[in-house]
Amino acid sequence: MKLKYYGTGGGYGLPEVFCNCRICRHARENGGKDIRTRSMALLDGRLAIDLSVDTFHHCAFAGLDMTKVRHVIVTHNHHDHFFTTDLFSRVKGMGDPVNFYISEGAGAAVRATVEKHKADFASGKRDPEAWTRAEVHTIEYFKPVEILDYIITPLPALHKSAPDPMIFVIESEGKSILWAHDTGKFLPDTVEWIKNSGIIFDFVSMDCTLRRGAQITQSHMDLDWCIEMADLLRSNGNADDNTKFALSHIGHLVDRTHDELTEEAAEVGMIVAYDGMEIEI
Numbered sequence: 001m002k003l004k005y006y007g008t009g010g011g012y013g014l015p016e017v018f019c020n021c022r023i024c025r026h027a028r029e030n031g032g033k034d035i036r037t038r039s040m041a042l043l044d045g046r047l048a049i050d051l052s053v054d055t056f057h058h059c060a061f062a063g064l065d066m067t068k069v070r071h072v073i074v075t076h077n078h079h080d081h082f083f084t085t086d087l088f089s090r091v092k093g094m095g096d097p098v099n100f101y102i103s104e105g106a107g108a109a110v111r112a113t114v115e116k117h118k119a120d121f122a123s124g125k126r127d128p129e130a131w132t133r134a135e136v137h138t139i140e141y142f143k144p145v146e147i148l149d150y151i152i153t154p155l156p157a158l159h160k161s162a163p164d165p166m167i168f169v170i171e172s173e174g175k176s177i178l179w180a181h182d183t184g185k186f187l188p189d190t191v192e193w194i195k196n197s198g199i200i201f202d203f204v205s206m207d208c209t210l211r212r213g214a215q216i217t218q219s220h221m222d223l224d225w226c227i228e229m230a231d232l233l234r235s236n237g238n239a240d241d242n243t244k245f246a247l248s249h250i251g252h253l254v255d256r257t258h259d260e261l262t263e264e265a266a267e268v269g270m271i272v273a274y275d276g277m278e279i280e281i
């Protein structure tokens, strides 16, 4: 599997619009890997993980071509992961619908909007060629779904302000990824499912939103909690020496520049994702 991170920022991206802290100033002055847009990643150019408010930016400036993507799995409905306005822009020549896979709670609003659009097409009120065709599929915790040749298993995330938030186990071609963003420390049921699955992950992408040691919320992680989760996966037999751990969902709260965090993460054998990073798994 080939994974490309398009957006690796936290909820407000980096630099934050009105912020003049050291990290935001550094990002403004130096650009490069310290500029972080909001969450989006693409597997093998055809399966998207989240579709944030910065998807427009990814299409305009980072070479993303969403006309080729027909499947999107959604972790939760915060704007930095799922921004539905772009979905209802006018389209021409779209062909197949875009399929969204989302939890019941997180998908309620977009499901209602999609149904209304479908009713408008059916009644002739709208030109069916002129609006995004979307299908919204409800996915459930612990129930694997097959999308293209991937098996995706949604697991509960600890992310209190969003309805039914999910992290994902993604398996394909004998390889496996744990996509764990916008979650605090893994919930007991999630850990149990992973342990029982017997999966040894090739790649784990973890939420590292918070400054090390400043765990101001249970719904995200800092480097210490990421280390704890990596150790837990190892001790449960779900990670080994070949497992790569990456940190993402990074903003100014982490209080480290990309280089500083990269150095700190390297000490514990982890890498730090950046916008545009590609990984062969």
Ligand SMILES: [Zn+2]
Pocket (backbone or CB within 6 Å): 010, 011, 039, 078, 080, 081, 182, 249
């Ligand atoms: Zn987020």
Ligand SMILES: [Zn+2]
Pocket (backbone or CB within 6 Å): 016, 019, 020, 021, 022, 023, 024, 025, 252
């Ligand atoms: Zn700042």
Ligand SMILES: [Zn+2]
Pocket (backbone or CB within 6 Å): 076, 078, 159, 162, 182
């Ligand atoms: Zn969130």
